[in-house]
Amino acid sequence: MIDDKELIRKFTSGDEKAFDQIVQNNLNNVFGFFMKITRDEMAAEDLTQDVFLKLYKNLKNFRYESNFLTYLYRINSNTANSWITRNKWKGMLHLEQIAEEGKYDQKNDLEWTRQELWEEIAKLPKKQRKVVILRVTDGLSYRDISEITGMSEGTAKVNFHHGLKRLKEKLNND
Amino acid sequence: MTSFEDKILASVKIRAGGINASRFISNLRAKQVYESNRKKRIRTGFSAFAFIFLISIITFNQLENFDNYNSYVSFAYDESEIYFEILGDQLNESSINDNDLTLFYMEESNDYDLEILFYMDDYLDVFDKNGETL
Numbered sequence: 001m002i003d004d005k006e007l008i009r010k011f012t013s014g015d016e017k018a019f020d021q022i023v024q025n026n027l028n029n030v031f032g033f034f035m036k037i038t039r040d041e042m043a044a045e046d047l048t049q050d051v052f053l054k055l056y057k058n059l060k061n062f063r064y065e066s067n068f069l070t071y072l073y074r075i076n077s078n079t080a081n082s083w084i085t086r087n088k089w090k091g092m093l094h095l096e097q098i099a100e101e102g103k104y105d106q107k108n109d110l111e112w113t114r115q116e117l118w119e120e121i122a123k124l125p126k127k128q129r130k131v132v133i134l135r136v137t138d139g140l141s142y143r144d145i146s147e148i149t150g151m152s153e154g155t156a157k158v159n160f161h162h163g164l165k166r167l168k169e170k171l172n173n174d
Numbered sequence: 175m176t177s178f179e180d181k182i183l184a185s186v187k188i189r190a191g192g193i194n195a196s197r198f199i200s201n202l203r204a205k206q207v208y209e210s211n212r213k214k215r216i217r218t219g220f221s222a223f224a225f226i227f228l229i230s231i232i233t234f235n236q237l238e239n240f241d242n243y244n245s246y247v248s249f250a251y252d253e254s255e256i257y258f259e260i261l262g263d264q265l266n267e268s269s270i271n272d273n274d275l276t277l278f279y280m281e282e283s284n285d286y287d288l289e290i291l292f293y294m295d296d297y298l299d300v301f302d303k304n305g306e307t308l
Contacts, residue, residue: 136186
């Protein structure tokens, strides 16, 4: 399999097929990331499409010294962040209900529903929200999170613990 | 805290099937075409609006100054100045007094009443005494 950076080089020199290959290599990763957040195939596919559209537009500005996956995660994280905040407002205005008990919802003995969890994550401050999303959905290390978000490892750790503490208070008290 | 973190991780875990890559890529291409057409439409719409706006401004400006372009005495600021010019020529004088001007207005208006006729009579009388004729 050709390396992503090599594919980016080909794409930037005008080979459109190289971009299709980049999509194929990373599609399931990105789709899985959004499935964990939305639990809705249609929404996850839409968000995945948004990510690859952004990638297509911005790939020409990619700096080869940075890791491509980090770059992709950054786009994922920003897209997820704006989706969550957008849905928070929709929920408040009752314009659209987030799919609650989809076919992917497991029966479990948790005190909260998946919808409640994401509603609470949406209420977190931006930095905490970003870290929590990355850590919770893909279990990324603090080092990876710090590379993606641009904050130091220590700050990422502190933000995650503050976010988790707040979630615990909210979800266990409700 | 760790058990709470585990609970969250468990609640987020999902076993979703993959996605059909070729269908996704063709949808992506279609969306790219749609997006680029939408951008083109916005750009064209904006250019058309700018063009119409510019034409409207020019037309409005031309209509606003329509009289100025057709005036052959654009140097004149009001009617009295025009009268002074014509009267000055007729009487061949550089300075015109109030009486001359009043008389001129009366003659031009062709509207005589008794009061005006008396006024003219007195005025002409003054000319006669000085040995001048109109």
